[in-house]
Amino acid sequence: MAEPVRDPAAPSSAPAPAPAVRGGHESTPGGPVHELLAPRETALGGSTVVRRLLPSLGRRMVGAWCFVDHYGPDDIAEEPGMQVPPHPHMGLQTVSWLHQGEVLHRDSLGSLATVRPRELGLMTSGRAISHSEESPRPHARLLHGAQLWVALPDTHRHTAPAFEHHPDLPHVTAPGLDATVILGTLDTATSPGTTHTPLVGADLTLARGTHHRLPLEPDFEYAVLTMSGHTEVDGLRLDPGAMLYLGTGRPHLPLHAHTDATLLLLGGHPFEEKLVMWWNFIGRSGEEITQARNDWETGTRFGDVHGYDGPRLHAPALPDIPLKPRGRIR
Template sequence: MSDVTADPRVTVCAAEATGGPVSELVEPRRVRLGESTEVRRLLPSLGRRMVGAWCFVDHYGPDEIAAEPGMQVAPHPHIGLQTVSWLLSGEVHHRDSLGSSALVRPGELGLMTAGRGIAHSEQSPDPHSPLLHGAQLWVALPDEARDVAPRFEHHTDLPVVTAPGLRATVLLGDLGGAASPGRVHSPLLGAEVVLGSGAAGVLPLDPDFEYAVLTVEGAPRVAGREVGPGTLLYLGCGRRDLALEAGPASRFLLLGGVPFPEQLVMWWNFVGRSGTEVTEARETWQREVAEGRGDRFRGPARPRSAAAPGRWS
């Protein structure tokens, strides 16, 4: 998914993890995406730039799109990151410059590693389901992996951890001994947790990780605090478990990872290490757009504040 705002911010991200457990709510910023989709942007925000290597979190829907085109994001570039597509309702057709073509449905992982450069589009198919609801997340690649060859993975069978009233699907990383097949480049966790009505439970955590919870349905109590839909609760480091309760049935994403040790520069769809790097990546993309390579999103103007140009495989 792309940041298609006309004047995207240059964001400098660095590890800012707390030394122990905390409970900090992060409210979303509403952003228009493409022709007909509005998202709630949770990361990066003024109060919280990253959670582990997770550096970008958008939550969208549920949107009624029966009479609408749904998601229509034209081809756009990425460098230096992985995109994680997670659907709760509906389906999205992923296509990329490697030739990948996959219809991603609820409960399936679409994992794209941009590495040194890739372009992709995301569109609701025609026909499509009447509801669209999901999350798009980015994982920053560490320095030793940010120039890897681009790739796309589509995993339709993910591991699940269950307990009375609780079901957790592991998107990335490991939870309770269940490991995702998705390939990652730093220690992290992504999981969807579903709590039945009136359920309570405890999830095991790694005290070396920092964690956050994004509620997508309902309003669970997480570590004793209610987290409403579309809100991110940052939990800090040092926790060995996480107490959960639900009144009505609830669903949330649990995101975690070792605090990211490197400073990043994020602009538009690029994660780099300097303003020069993201500017050069933009110029590479603009040259390809000028050459008329398909129906590509032209992108915003050069960033006002400006390390290897992108290469769109």
């Protein structure tokens, strides 16, 4: 999924995105915390409005997870639904995760896949890839899901691009709990999705009234996003759309469901490298970002997406400001 870019002819008070330096181990909490991350709404293709939770004004990364959009549930019966034209990525992985609806993925490798609820669509951009995402025609009435990015470490960010579609994922079960392991390992279950840093992503389905202590890795930092329902996470009530950053040092996480509920658990070793993230690119310097933008605009390096009915996205203008080093938090 792309960062939104407006039509240059359309009036807007929103400035072009500013490059930001993210990552670095030094600002990771040394123990458990409760930090509620406030979402900001952003229009994204067709009738889709997303709630951006990461990066936020207070926190930029959770392990290698560097981008989280939550959308829906939206009634798109009479709407086009998600329509994200071809756009580029480098230096990251994209994770498409659905609870309702379908997303048709096309990319410059020639991949064509329909990602459905609780199936993993994982794209590794490596040095360069482009893709599009759209609701199929015809499509289901409801659309509800999350789009996430994982930053690639320096040792893997120039790797060849790849796309994986995993319809069947492992589960961890307990009374009142069914956890689908999206990436990494939770308890004894490991996802088939390719990872390049120690991390975990899991979808937790809780039945009303469930109390559970979820085992965690104390060296990981974690965050939890409420996809639906009402829960208590480590004693703090969370409503739909809320994301709670939990810090490190937790051997387990107490969960209580007031209603039937679903949560996304994200975690990983704190990402020690500092990186520059701008639009749909992750690099290590402003010069890398400038070169990537030029390559996309001139039609080199990122390839072509065939089959999407419409033009590709153009990159926004780079801001005329120097990069200001920032860590994992602002």
